[in-house]
Amino acid sequence: MLRIAVPNKGSLSGPAAEMLHEAGYQQRRESKELRIVDPGNEVEFFYLRPRDIAIYVSSGRLDIGITGRDLLIDSGADAEEILPLGFARSTFRFAAKPGTANGIEDLKGRTVATSYEGIVAGHLADSGVDASVVHLDGAVETAIELGVAEVIADVVETGTSLRNAGLEVFGEPIMKSEAIVIRRTGADAEEPKVQQFLRRLQGVLVARTYVMMDYDCRVEQLEKAVALTPGLESPTVSPLHNEGWVAVRAMVPSKEAQRIMDDLYAIGARAILTTAIHACRL
Numbered sequence: 654m655l656r657i658a659v660p661n662k663g664s665l666s667g668p669a670a671e672m673l674h675e676a677g678y679q680q681r682r683e684s685k686e687l688r689i690v691d692p693g694n695e696v697e698f699f700y701l702r703p704r705d706i707a708i709y710v711s712s713g714r715l716d717i718g719i720t721g722r723d724l725l726i727d728s729g730a731d732a733e734e735i736l737p738l739g740f741a742r743s744t745f746r747f748a749a750k751p752g753t754a755n756g757i758e759d760l761k762g763r764t765v766a767t768s769y770e771g772i773v774a775g776h777l778a779d780s781g782v783d784a785s786v787v788h789l790d791g792a793v794e795t796a797i798e799l800g801v802a803e804v805i806a807d808v809v810e811t812g813t814s815l816r817n818a819g820l821e822v823f824g825e826p827i828m829k830s831e832a833i834v835i836r837r838t839g840a841d842a843e844e845p846k847v848q849q850f851l852r853r854l855q856g857v858l859v860a861r862t863y864v865m866m867d868y869d870c871r872v873e874q875l876e877k878a879v880a881l882t883p884g885l886e887s888p889t890v891s892p893l894h895n896e897g898w899v900a901v902r903a904m905v906p907s908k909e910a911q912r913i914m915d916d917l918y919a920i921g922a923r924a925i926l927t928t929a930i931h932a933c934r935l
């Protein structure tokens with residue numbers, strides 16, 4: 654039975670459960686459940702604090718975990734990223750009151766408050782800057798107003814929390830993060846149950862990113878049409894009863910679907926339809 658760690662709270666929890674559900678796995682019915690077995694899929698899910706997941710996975714007691722890239726790096730645990738999942742995207746940055754600092758070199762001798770001490774201490778050391786780090790559990794933006802630190806390092810998504818606290822980012826972004834699947838460093842990459850789990854999640858990612866497009870076009874326009882809709886490997890082209898016409902079917906990125914439909918129409922394609930993909934194995 655594959656043992657998988659899933660975030661039990663916070664920004665990662667809801668989208669992770671939703672993705673697992675879309676991939677055909679049973680998920681817990683209420684937020685107090687800490688562990689469930691999905692016998693049909695031979696998987697056991699453990700609902701753990703996102704910050705602890707890399708530690709459990711590195712211990713080898715759990716095969717796989719879903720966490721944030723920033724949390725994995727911050728933990729220093731012996732685990733590695735095997736699949737990015739595209740949600741809980743954020744950037745990790747320094748911020749302060751305007752005019753406090755322009756770059757990391759200005760942090761020398763100052764105090765930085767953060768919930769990600771591992772990332773910040775590592776980044777300061779790599780940059781050769783000697784600054785103190787204060788660990789706070791959350792709501793780090795308030796640390797400056799209350800005099801605990803002059804600078805913070807925190808997760809930024811829309812920037813609303815920083816703006817509300819009258820703070821501005823400075824310096825280069827420290828790292829970009831998103832939800833990821835992790836396993837113990839060096840664990841068997843070919844393990845069939847792990848591979849099947851990853852294929853299911855990849856299927857969800859493809860289904861979320863692509864739509865299926867169908868249209869009819871004149872044979873003379875086929876090359877131009879296929880250039881607009883090359884598909885992932887190659888589009889399917891079928892003859893129509895009306896001579897001189899073909900039907901074409903290809904996957905296209907959902908974000909580009911409307912533009913591609915306009916371009917296809919402009920070269921004479923008709924009956925252009927898009928449909929959602931619910932599941933996929935590439």
Ligand SMILES: Nc1ncnc2c1ncn2[C@@H]1O[C@H](COP(=O)(O)OP(=O)(O)OP(=O)(O)O)[C@@H](O)[C@H]1O
Nearest residue numbers: 662663664665703721723741742743791808810830
């Ligand atoms: N506003 C946000 N937008 C996108 N991702 C975020 C946001 N806040 C946190 N994250 C990401 O979520 C993960 C942190 O999850 P965690 O549950 O520890 O914190 P949280 O979502 O801030 O919840 P909590 O309410 O417990 O502080 C990290 O990978 C982080 O990059």
Ligand SMILES: O=P(O)(O)OC[C@H]1O[C@H](OP(=O)(O)OP(=O)(O)O)[C@H](O)[C@@H]1O
Nearest residue numbers: 791792793808809810811812813814815
């Ligand atoms: O750029 P934004 O869109 O404002 O998002 C970033 C904020 O979201 C998270 O905070 P959360 O609400 O989880 O509170 P926390 O600081 O207590 O973790 C993070 O720690 C930032 O404060």
Ligand SMILES: [Mg+2]
Nearest residue numbers: 663664791792
């Ligand atoms: Mg938070």
